[in-house]
Amino acid sequence: MSLSRRDMIAAGAALAALPAAARAVRPPNIILIVADDLGWGDLGCYGSPFIRTPHLDRLANAGVRMTDFYASANVCTPSRAGMLTGRYPIRTGLAHEVITVKDRHGLPLSEVTIAEALKPGYATMLAGKWHLGHAAPHWPPMVHGFDAFAGIPYSNDMRPLSFFRSRADGTLAEEPVVQERLTDQFFDAGIDFIRASAARPFFLMLTPSAPHIPLRPGKAFAGRSDAGSYGDVVEELDAAVGRLVAALKGAGLERDTLILFTSDNGPWFEGSAGPAQGRKGGAGWDGGYLVPLIASWPGTLRPRVTDAIAMNIDLLPTLCTLAGAPLPPVTLDGRDLSGVWRRGAASPHEQLILFNNERVAALRTPRWKFVGRSYYRSYNVPLAAIGYPLLFDVTRDPGETINLAARQPEVMADLSARFIAARDSFEPLGLRQVPDFLPSAS
Known part of the structure; x- marks a missing residue:
């Protein structure tokens, strides 16, 4: 999605023309950033001594940082299914391993995603990795409630790999992938969407492929980190988050926007699980599931660190609560975390x-x-x-x-x-x- 300067000015004017009362009561914009295979201990605010993440650290220091937040699976496809639906992934049929290139199954159309739950009040976009089915009827992401898509169908180590952009008519334009440009492409598409959607509430799900292998940092970040190429791509991801926050400030949307940052599972071959034992795919040990969760909403969420146990299945019911949207009429395993974030309440989960x-x-x-x-x-x-x-x-x-x-x-x-x-x-x-x-x- 590419915007002209005239489009950007028009979007800003539309926002400014809203009555003050309407702007005050409008639901928050929501940005959900999901890193790929990032470990619990790979951010400065989670104790990394080697990887510099000043932009994410600022979000954490000004907002909520959860220390006991879990992915709903120890690998990517089921974790993303759980996150988007608020249900343990075994309910969706996607609990077993990850979807491979030859597979033709995917997230059932009967499942209600966060994007669908927030309709019709929200404009929605997915920018990044999908990995919930790349064949019809499960593909493209627009069939699951996203108005627009710019990204890749599965992990960046799978072949063949193309970058897709949705057109206004619902079809997809296909481009070759340049691994070193992927993080910038994902965030550029997300920033364009923010500017185009400034006059109404929006939900942007940003799912960069970093730091999943292959590790191909952009030229400006290659060789910069003390944590090798893995650290380079995490620092590049942090810088992209900084650009995103700057775009929100420039559009006057910073205090109207909830930013969430997490990972789909624990680290794979590189990276740090912090104090936890185990890694991605590692059965019952915490290192495969325990991930960062940062929630930043200036003026609404006060700085706090909480050890309340929670999981990515909690995001759908929490975001529905914050957006004033009804919960889907299905069995949800997730619980509302808004009390944890706003008041420091105890976890809504017994287990x-x-x-x-x-x-x-x-x-x-x-x-x-x-x-x-x-x-x-x-x-x-x-x-x-x-x-x-x-x-x-x-x-x-x-x-x-x-x-x-x-x-x-x-x-x-x-x-x-x-x-x-x-x-x-x-x-x-x-x-x-x-x-x-x-x-x-x-």
Whole structure:
């Protein structure tokens, strides 16, 4: 989406012409930025000693930073399905692995996305990676409530790969991909959308491919970070966020806009999971699920750091609440976080369920973490089923290193019962029932 100077002036004039009362009560603009494979510990505000992220740090310091925020899966496709629908991804049929180039399934049209839930009051756009189906009827993203799209259909390491832009008639223009330009292209498209939509509430979902491999920083950032090419692309992403914030200020929209920043799952081969054990795809360990969450809304959200447990499935109900939109008439697993963000309220969750593909892998409560599955070589080991479930007090042991199962029998009894209930409730919804294969005692 490319705007002329005349278009930008007209959009600004339309905003200025709104009555003051109308501007005061209009729902917030919403920008949701989702990094790809960014670790919990890869931002300065989350303790990175190597990667400089001054723009994201400023958003965190002026807004809400969540320390115990989880992705709804430890890999990308199911996590994004959970985030967009407010439902554990096993309900959508997308809990198993990620969509590959040869696959033809995707997010069902019966699912209600954030973009659809915010209609008709919001203009909507997706700029970045989709990865929820690249064949009809699941593609393009406009069939899921987005008015416009500029981005790639799946991960930037998959081939063939093209950059697509939606036209006014709903068709797509296709361009070759230059990896070093992708972050700028995504954010340029998003900034154009902001300027075009300034006169009405908008929802912009920005899903850059960074820092997923291949790591191809732009020329201005190559070799700049102490964290290698991985750090380079994260610092480039941070700079793009800075350009986005500057565009909001220039349009007079900064105080009318909620900016959210998170990641789709934990880090893969590089990057930091902070104090957590495990990485992307790593069964029940926190490192694959625990991600940053920054919420910035100047003049509305006061600076705070919260350890309330939450998950990306909470974004749909929270954004509906803030936008004054009704919740979709479906079973939602997410909960409204607006009280956590506005008042520092306790988590609305008694527990979070962590899935590994279509299996329940772990439970998280405000204090405890129950791990019922892990990997050993090629085995997906059902620890709970073989009599060796693990219990960690993650408020004192975030690295999940000290198993307290034998010392906390009452807690173990409670969480074991919850784990069985979650398993019995959700696992039958799976579409690919893979039997457990137990390694020999040797």
